[in-house]
Amino acid sequence: MKIKKIPNLSVDCVIFGYDTNTKSLNVLLIKRYLKATTSDEVLVDDYVLTGYHIYENETLDEAASRVLKELTGLTNLYKKQFKAFGDPNRLMNEKDVLWSKHENFNFRTITIAYYFLLKTEDIDVIHNKHEAKWFPYTDLPSVGFDHKKIIQEAYEDLKTKCLHEPIIFELLPEKFTINEVQEVYESILGVTIDNRNFRRKLINKKYMIPLDEKQIGVSKRPAQLYMFSKNIYDKMVNTNFLINI
Amino acid sequence: MKIKKIPNLSVDCVIFGYDTNTKSLNVLLIKRYLKATTSDEVLVDDYVLTGYHIYENETLDEAASRVLKELTGLTNLYKKQFKAFGDPNRLMNEKDVLWSKHENFNFRTITIAYYFLLKTEDIDVIHNKHEAKWFPYTDLPSVGFDHKKIIQEAYEDLKTKCLHEPIIFELLPEKFTINEVQEVYESILGVTIDNRNFRRKLINKKYMIPLDEKQIGVSKRPAQLYMFSKNIYDKMVNTNFLINI
DNA sequence: GCAAAAGTGTTCTCAGTACACCCATGA
DNA sequence: TCATGGGTGTACTGAGAACACTTTTGC
Numbered sequence: 001m002k003i004k005k006i007p008n009l010s011v012d013c014v015i016f017g018y019d020t021n022t023k024s025l026n027v028l029l030i031k032r033y034l035k036a037t038t039s040d041e042v043l044v045d046d047y048v049l050t051g052y053h054i055y056e057n058e059t060l061d062e063a064a065s066r067v068l069k070e071l072t073g074l075t076n077l078y079k080k081q082f083k084a085f086g087d088p089n090r091l092m093n094e095k096d097v098l099w100s101k102h103e104n105f106n107f108r109t110i111t112i113a114y115y116f117l118l119k120t121e122d123i124d125v126i127h128n129k130h131e132a133k134w135f136p137y138t139d140l141p142s143v144g145f146d147h148k149k150i151i152q153e154a155y156e157d158l159k160t161k162c163l164h165e166p167i168i169f170e171l172l173p174e175k176f177t178i179n180e181v182q183e184v185y186e187s188i189l190g191v192t193i194d195n196r197n198f199r200r201k202l203i204n205k206k207y208m209i210p211l212d213e214k215q216i217g218v219s220k221r222p223a224q225l226y227m228f229s230k231n232i233y234d235k236m237v238n239t240n241f242l243i244n245i
Numbered sequence: 246m247k248i249k250k251i252p253n254l255s256v257d258c259v260i261f262g263y264d265t266n267t268k269s270l271n272v273l274l275i276k277r278y279l280k281a282t283t284s285d286e287v288l289v290d291d292y293v294l295t296g297y298h299i300y301e302n303e304t305l306d307e308a309a310s311r312v313l314k315e316l317t318g319l320t321n322l323y324k325k326q327f328k329a330f331g332d333p334n335r336l337m338n339e340k341d342v343l344w345s346k347h348e349n350f351n352f353r354t355i356t357i358a359y360y361f362l363l364k365t366e367d368i369d370v371i372h373n374k375h376e377a378k379w380f381p382y383t384d385l386p387s388v389g390f391d392h393k394k395i396i397q398e399a400y401e402d403l404k405t406k407c408l409h410e411p412i413i414f415e416l417l418p419e420k421f422t423i424n425e426v427q428e429v430y431e432s433i434l435g436v437t438i439d440n441r442n443f444r445r446k447l448i449n450k451k452y453m454i455p456l457d458e459k460q461i462g463v464s465k466r467p468a469q470l471y472m473f474s475k476n477i478y479d480k481m482v483n484t485n486f487l488i489n490i
Numbered sequence: 491g492c493a494a495a496a497g498t499g500t501t502c503t504c505a506g507t508a509c510a511c512c513c514a515t516g517a
Numbered sequence: 518t519c520a521t522g523g524g525t526g527t528a529c530t531g532a533g534a535a536c537a538c539t540t541t542t543g544c
Contacts, residue, residue: 006253006353008251008253008254009253009254009331009355054331054355056333056353057333058333059331059332059333060329060330060331060332060355081328081329083326084305084326084329084357085305086254086299086304086305086357087304087305088301088302088303088304108251108301110254110299110305110355110357112329112331112355160409162488162490163409163486163487163488163489163490164405164409164489164490165490166490168490177496178496178497179495179496179497185488189486191486194533194534194535194536195496195497196497196498196499196535196536196537197532197533197534197535199496199497199498200498200499200532200533201488201532201533205490218495218542218543219494219542219543219544220493220494220495220496220541220542220543220544221494221495221496221497221540221541221542221543222496222541222542222543223495223496223497224496224497241408241434241436242408242489242506243407243408243430243446244408244409244487244489245407245408245409245410245411245413245450422523423523423524424522424523424524439506439507439508439509440523440524441508441509441510441524441525441526442505442506442507442508444523444524444525445505445525445526446505446506463515463516463522464515464516464517464521465514465515465516465517465520465521465522465523466513466514466515466516466521466522466523466524467514467515467516467523468522468523468524469523469524487533
């Protein structure tokens with residue numbers, strides 16, 4: 001059985017990885033490199049999101065998951081389809097045209113953009129065949145196509161969403177400290193939060209499960225570890241219709 | 246100059262109209278009707294969203310606005326691209342197959358779904374060539390394709406969004422009463438709200454501009470009219486990062 | 491014992507909530 | 518004058534915000 005690509009449709013994946021050590025929200029990008037056939041001139045040398053054509057027989061979600069798995073080997077991550085990008089000129093600047101000819105892209109390609117949430121450490125970038133690399137969201141390299149815009153819109157969506165849904169825990173390991181949660185919020189929102197108030201607020205949530213464990217291998221006082229209980233969270237939801245305009 | 250359709254790509258528009266009189270959130274649907282060529286048998290007789298193929302030379306947003314204008318004559322409405330639908334089987338039930346053959350649809354069509362917000366009264370459904378009709382969201386008719394799902398997802402997005410952004414005012418006339426705002430919230434969220442608390446909350450917002458006008462033509466005590474100032478609202482935003490998980 | 495990060499308490503203010511009656515108007 | 522919906526006030530409670538020092542641990 002032959003799998004057929006849909007020539008004018010793709011998915012692109014913004015992979016967000018949070019690094020607990022550097023306290024940085026990162027984006028995973030892959031290398032785009034093209035040399036001229038007749039000389040040593042480097043025509044294209046930058047980064048893009050991972051993405052691929054959609055196949056005839058798969059759903060959009062399946063396409064996104066397939067692309068993610070292909071690059072990272074990971075499945076079952078938090079995944080959000082957040083926007084479609086279809087500007088007629090989205091692949092039309094000089095480098096993109098070169099690349100598109102080389103790869104036989106359709107010039108009018110619409111892409112369905114997803115973002116994924118995980119921990120930077122979950123991905124082995126050293127042994128990655130696509131030369132994937134993490135970049136802090138605040139310090140992105142030269143990015144091809146309209147992918148910079150896609151990354152920015154993914155980030156805006158994440159920023160809004162993390163205020164109302166407990167997706168922050170997708171960026172943290174299973175066991176984490178209160179201060180780590182605070183640091184993720186501070187990274188994403190670009191604000192500083194009062195530690196005492198934040199602790200009280202979070203510790204009082206029923207879905208925060210304190211463990212009989214502390215950090216190990218830290219060189220200072222080890223902190224109390226917690227888990228997030230999605231179960232308990234889901235039971236609590238729908239009770240607070242807080243109109244906040 | 247010839248305009249070319251992209252055969253496997255469309256936009257679909259969920260048009261929400263709020264009716265201040267009946268206090269109902271409505272959806273505008275168009276008739277889908279097909280008779281057999283050889284007999285009088287009615288093959289398809291139901292409703293669908295308005296939508297159309299995307300043209301080669303237009304953006305997704307332009308396609309959605311064009312489709313809306315074609316049906317309603319209206320422009321400059323609140324518009325939100327909220328999701329792409331691309332299940333391989335989304336047009337595959339019996340009636341949809343009949344219809345798709347009749348209209349020469351590509352069976353694997355991906356649609357980019359938008360919703361629009363307006364007032365029911367803005368549209369003249371009597372003289373509409375597409376037999377467009379309003380249906381309360383809570384009482385939809387038989388709906389073709391996967392459009393019921395699309396409507397439901399649009400509604401969920403609207404429900405979430407109206408809690409954090411002042412889109413409620415897009416559903417009301419320029420001048421409105423406090424009670425009308427409350428009624429829209431109650432319709433959309435399916436809750437009842439204490440009138441005294443709601444009034445206080447809303448009246449204290451700087452973006453609520455009280456007018457030197459009262460309702461006219463009402464048979465009871467006329468209410469104070471207000472306007473929403475988007476200007477003032479925009480200046481206030483970004484001051485409250487309220488983490489509400 | 492010292493450096494570093496973890497952890498803790500109180501006061502104030504403001505917003506949410508619960509709750510029932512009077513008022514203005516048109517008919 | 519009456520029916521209808523518009524409009525109002527108070528007390529309680531709980532959450533957010535501001536603010537600085539002590540504790541625990543590894544080295």
